[in-house]
Amino acid sequence: MSEQDQLQGLRVRIDSLDEKILELISERARCAEEVARVKMAALQPGEKPVFYRPEREAWVLKHIMEINPGPLGNEEVARLFREIMSSCLALEHPLKVAYLGPEGTFTQAATLKHFGHAVVSQPMAAIDEVFREVAAGAVNFGVVPVENSTEGAVNHTLDSFLEHDLVICGEVELRIHHHLLVGENTKTNKLSRIYSHAQSLAQCRKWLDAHYPNVERVAVSSNADAAKRVKSEWSSAAIAGDMAAQLYGLTKLAEKIEDRPDNATRFLIIGNQEVPPTGDDKTSIIVSTSNKPGALHDLLAPFHQNGIDLTRIETRPSRSGKWTYVFFIDFVGHQQDPLIRQVLEQIGQKTVAVKVLGSYPKAVL
């Protein structure tokens, strides 16, 4: 059989499979519409419907990865189902999500990775604004960066939790690849400035020392802002990611220039909704202790005694007194698990105050 005939035969098969896939996706979407009707019908007077169910979404994605027969990889199939669910949810009720902008930031990429492309995403100028939009009910959820594997905690986010009463509903992790970007008119042999966010400059410090030791490094409010400036300046370059490069039509002079190849940032989804357990959850708490010797040891002992995995501990000034501190602690488990309840009670007896920021499914994608 000629190549042409073979291709013709395979394409006929693909067309027929696409039609079946479309039929099944449409049937799934009709099911989601039915789910929305059931949720609405079950509402008590004054109760608001909850369309977005992070615990269910985590289960669906994990299940798909478990039964994936290949040849597509697990991440690839999960990404496809992520988008199908995103569209189904938009049929039920379009979600509004605020993120740390401007457009083209890694936080926008994290938002789309977590919620899919069918959400209505709104860029905010600062982390605190994301918190305020969610608290005011202007959006359903917010997405903010909380820690980077190279540079550590994002203090603005931690501090905002001290000022707002919001719940952590999820987490998402994003591999961060930085590129050196230039515009069409950039004279690449005459670079005098490299713009980027301070954290990104820090994440590429060694690479910059080796390749551009004498070029001024200018910290700006975001990587997307850096990319925007470069468009109109012939002697500047920016360090930013793929989304910003695409958005501003820049080309890569050098790719993946981050000093650590495993550079990743963790983002939190903030909202007003408590998330039920999935069996594979994390919990985040804020604790303030008295300022006396052994206080931190007393605080951590119940975790150790009960075999609970701490995944992170961070200290910040409490803002309510000089030299007093609060601890942000993340650990494995859900606040409704009996063992975790017991640990939280024990901690409550030993500390000045404990506040649970939320229990949420571990990042799946």
Ligand SMILES: O=C(O)C(=O)C[C@]1(C(=O)O)C=C[C@@H](O)C=C1
């Ligand atoms: O199971 C639900 O509660 C749904 O609303 C359906 C569905 C889905 O498409 O599978 C859609 C949105 C939710 O966030 C979770 C799952």
